[in-house]
Amino acid sequence: MRIVNVDIAHSPYDILIGKGVLASVQTIKALLPLPQVAIITNTTIAPLYLAGLQHALEAQGIGVLPIVLPDGEQYKTWETLNLIFDALLTARCERKTTLIALGGGVIGDMTGFAAAVYQRGVPFIQIPTTLLAQVDSSVGGKTAVNHPLGKNMIGAFYQPKLVLADLSTLDTLPSREFSAGLAEVIKYGLIDDLEFFEWLEVNIDRLMARDDDALAYAVERCCENKARIVAADEKENGQRALLNLGHTFGHAIEAGMGYGVWLHGEAVAAGMMLAAHAARLQSTITEVELGRIKALLQAAGLPVKAPDLGAERYLSLMAQDKKVDAGKIKFILLEKLGQSCIGELPEDIVRAALAAGCN
Numbered sequence: 001m002r003i004v005n006v007d008i009a010h011s012p013y014d015i016l017i018g019k020g021v022l023a024s025v026q027t028i029k030a031l032l033p034l035p036q037v038a039i040i041t042n043t044t045i046a047p048l049y050l051a052g053l054q055h056a057l058e059a060q061g062i063g064v065l066p067i068v069l070p071d072g073e074q075y076k077t078w079e080t081l082n083l084i085f086d087a088l089l090t091a092r093c094e095r096k097t098t099l100i101a102l103g104g105g106v107i108g109d110m111t112g113f114a115a116a117v118y119q120r121g122v123p124f125i126q127i128p129t130t131l132l133a134q135v136d137s138s139v140g141g142k143t144a145v146n147h148p149l150g151k152n153m154i155g156a157f158y159q160p161k162l163v164l165a166d167l168s169t170l171d172t173l174p175s176r177e178f179s180a181g182l183a184e185v186i187k188y189g190l191i192d193d194l195e196f197f198e199w200l201e202v203n204i205d206r207l208m209a210r211d212d213d214a215l216a217y218a219v220e221r222c223c224e225n226k227a228r229i230v231a232a233d234e235k236e237n238g239q240r241a242l243l244n245l246g247h248t249f250g251h252a253i254e255a256g257m258g259y260g261v262w263l264h265g266e267a268v269a270a271g272m273m274l275a276a277h278a279a280r281l282q283s284t285i286t287e288v289e290l291g292r293i294k295a296l297l298q299a300a301g302l303p304v305k306a307p308d309l310g311a312e313r314y315l316s317l318m319a320q321d322k323k324v325d326a327g328k329i330k331f332i333l334l335e336k337l338g339q340s341c342i343g344e345l346p347e348d349i350v351r352a353a354l355a356a357g358c359n
């Protein structure tokens with residue numbers, strides 16, 4: 001088992017990574033203020049992993065309330081959040097009840113938000129079961145639901161007490177979802193870890209074959225990178241924004257196409273290509289480097305062309321991004337391969353990048 005610590009001053013916690021860590025119920029038990037948990041999951045994950053976790057916890061004398069939500073990004077809403085509150089209140093769950101998120105980023109983000117506000121805050125644990133959630137969304141305490149006018153617009157920063165990333169759960173992950181997770185993996189290489197980007201270029205086929213060692217290394221490296229960035233800037237006042245490379249374009253793709261049509265990771269991949277086109281137009285990366293980014297995304301089974309929503313629609317959707325500051329859209333820019341910064345893009349560059357990077 002690999003352990004990465006997230007060293008946030010007011011609330012440090014561990015990420016346990018390995019095959020079979022889902023069985024670490026003693027670790028969970030030791031963190032509970034009361035032997036009572038609610039496991040929040042969805043209709044796809046419940047038949048795979050709920051019973052095993054529930055029985056293992058109950059065998060330790062822990063009371064378990066399972067809450068099974070509908071599956072899909074389109075259900076990452078205020079209405080679905082209310083189903084969690086309905087179940088918690090009906091079962092008279094107290095302030096010391098711990099919420100456990102068993103699922104991907106949608107379940108993790110909604111459970112974290114529910115934990116942040118239920119009775120003004122209850123403890124929660126992340127058990128991420130997608131690659132995307134294991135390398136990104138379960139770490140760092142960003143929680144949210146979507147609003148029809150914008151992605152992840154309603155939420156809170158709220159840290160989990162523990163993250164259990166069981167690599168065995170990835171065995172059942174559909175290949176399209178696995179590739180979507182690789183988009184966030186590649187993101188870490190691009191934003192500030194050139195060595196990892198180059199490792200990915202060499203090892204992408206092993207990752208696509210879900211090689212145990214390659215996967216364990218990649219998940220650990222991503223979690224180390226995220227833990228470092230989040231510990232330095234929990235509330236995104238500065239460098240945490242770098243984790244949003246490709247996301248300004250990507251969120252516009254998700255909202256513009258209708259939530260759930262493009263997977264989040266797919267939208268981020270196409271968004272990173274648009275950011276790479278912008279960087280090429282501004283001569284901060286070379287044509288060869290643009291080609292390397294494209295080749296790695298393609299080898300990971302990801303789209304490298306964005307949908308043609310039209311430049312006006314992209315600009316309008318991006319004007320609602322959370323990074324908008326005093327009315328100006330902020331982008332994460334590639335200042336060179338493996339190094340990024342936050343900044344603005346002239347509108348003519350945005351339009352030219354869209355022209356180069358859309359279908």
Ligand code: NAD
Pocket residue numbers: 042044045048071072073076103104105106107109129130131132133136137138139140141142143152169170171172173174177180181264265
């Ligand atoms: P997801 O949660 O929708 O999961 C993808 C699909 O895989 C779902 O159908 C799910 O039921 C299924 N699934 C999950 N685990 C499985 C398993 N082990 N076997 C079989 N099927 C499984 O999507 P995701 O890609 O995990 O997360 C995307 C979400 O994460 C988006 O809403 C995005 O905004 C959010 N996100 C949040 C952060 C953050 O920092 N909080 C970071 C990145 C992304």
Ligand code: GLY
Pocket residue numbers: 136137139140142240241243244
């Ligand atoms: N996924 C972006 C962040 O956690 O900040």
